[in-house]
Amino acid sequence: MASKVTSAVMRQGLGVLGVAVRTEKAVFAIAVLASGLYGGMTVASAWALGWATENAVLPAFAQGRTVDGTLWTAFLLIMGTAALKAIGIAGRRIFAGVVQYRMQARSRRDVTKQYLRLPLAWHHRHPTGQLLSNASSDTEAAWAPLAPLPMAVGVIVMLFTAAIGMVLTDPVLALVGFLIFPAIAVLNLVYQRRLSPLATRAQQLRAEVSEIAHESFDGALVVKTLGREALETDRFRRRAHELRDANIAVGRVRGLFDPLLEALPTLGVLIVLAVGAARLSSGAVNAGELVQVAYLFTLLAFPIRALGWVLAELPRSVVGWERVRSVLDASGSMEYGRTGLPASRPAALDVAGVHYAYGEAEVLHDVSFEVAPGRTVALVGPTGSGKSTLAQLLVRLVDPDRGGVRLDEVDLRELSYGAVAGAAALVPQQTFLFDDTVRGNVTLGLDVPDEDVWTALRLAQADGFVDRLADGVDTRVGERGTSLSGGQRQRIALARAIVRRPRLLILDDATSSVDPQVEAKILFGLRDSAESSTTVVVAYRMATIALADEVVYLDKGRVGDRGTHEELLARCAGYRDLVTAYEREEADRAAEDSTQEEEVTA
Missing domain, CATH: 3.40.50.300 (P-loop containing nucleotide triphosphate hydrolases)
Structure with a gap:
């Protein structure tokens, strides 16, 4: 059951991210290219470090002197890859932020426009605190994975480049290092299954706390005049404590798995060094190649963690997006015609056979009257x-269930928006x-x-x-x-x-x-x-x-x-x-x- 829930969250979460990628294709592509540059230069820095070790550091120890040309070459290689890597980091973060904040702003605009389109009857059924949460914390949660997403996509380049680099340098050491990958994959899977329901619950409670807070503040006069401060405080405290416990549960899972995810690549490095030392003694590899492979393997922990950051945000993203979509997909938005009103003043009003009900309770029955200008x-x-x-009904905050209201002989439902x-x-x-x-x-x-x-x-x-x-x-x-x-x-x-x-x-x-x-x-x-x-x-x-x-x-x-x-x-x-x-x-x-x-x- 947990596996099905996790798979469903994964599919829904990737679907949400797909919406953002399709909406901001150009900016997202730039962010991914910058992340790819970062990943490529990170792997290149390992090669530069290995070349400097083999051609500058070890000869200096062996001969007791250095060659200026070799030192300058090593310096330029290391500094060049570092500069390009810095450009990649800056581009990745800037353009990932642009995608994220644009999507948040677009969702907020869409939600608030929908609030204005929906009739007053819909608003009567939804508490104000919930509507505030939809436009604020839910939109933030929906697009939270967009910040690490370009990095996660870009570092896949780094992952494959590093793996290819290790195989080309020494297939035996690469194979030894790759043995640790299945353990990392299993640990990540268990991590997501444990984290998804906890993160989902925390996001739901975050909205409920917002609803209670708004209701209490909005009704401050009633709360104070009736002496309900203690009761309202207790009501808020209980839900806030539930949110606290949910966040602690999320933090506990992260606190347990993060060290393990960090430790496994380190364990792989130790295994590579142990095997590499033996191969170095036999002459199968040189010191520069061993340094290069070990450094490349340390880099593999980062792309794995970057993917983990995206996956960790997906449950909250799905919950936030579902709550936003519940507003955007709400039915009952008011339709408008194209008719305008004549400029004459004052207006003639005609209420003809109006019926209106709140749910099953009809409050107006066949109401008819006219008002002359x-x-x-x-x-x-x-x-x-x-x-x-x-x-x-007379100002069209709601529409009648039957009958109509006419202004200057024009039904309000036929008037253009704003008329x-x-x-x-x-x-x-x-x-x-x-x-x-x-x-x-x-x-x-x-x-x-x-x-x-x-x-x-x-x-x-x-x-x-x-x-x-x-x-x-x-x-x-x-x-x-x-x-x-x-x-x-x-x-x-x-x-x-x-x-x-x-x-x-x-x-x-x-x-x-x-x-x-x-x-x-x-x-x-x-x-x-x-x-x-x-x-x-x-x-x-x-x-x-x-x-x-x-x-x-x-x-x-x-x-x-x-x-x-x-x-x-x-x-x-x-x-x-x-x-x-x-x-x-x-x-x-x-x-x-x-x-x-x-x-x-x-």
């Missing part, structure tokens, strides 16, 4: 009625700000003048507090905008949408942290703006809902009723109970506070 519609309904899901983002903007419930300046968070790379930034901030009722910040629009807001209040963050997020002058603006409870008076100013400002938008507001407050031209009441994923706020109050009991619940709660709380004050006074 420039009108404001409030989406109202109890928790779980599908309001936020519908908001995501929806250019015409519609969503301000979601959960406000996200980058660790950037106020200007950077509003523009997000859009090239707009400061005048437009301030106009957007004024419409969002954010210009007052931004002007009071230390550096105005150039003030950094901290990670996720932690230096600002919830209402301030919401207003900057709203300005971010407004500055793009959307023809359709969806506010998914985007002003929940803003007091009602400011919220009213925002909605009135949006309506009266010269660049007015068709607006859909997911709302709960009666004061907000009353500002809408029309209300669509969602109940259990269906359109329960639609009309003006006053019409629904009069005829829809469910709507009336929902929108008056907040006021009733406030009135009850005020009455309770008044009673307590009277009791204290008495």
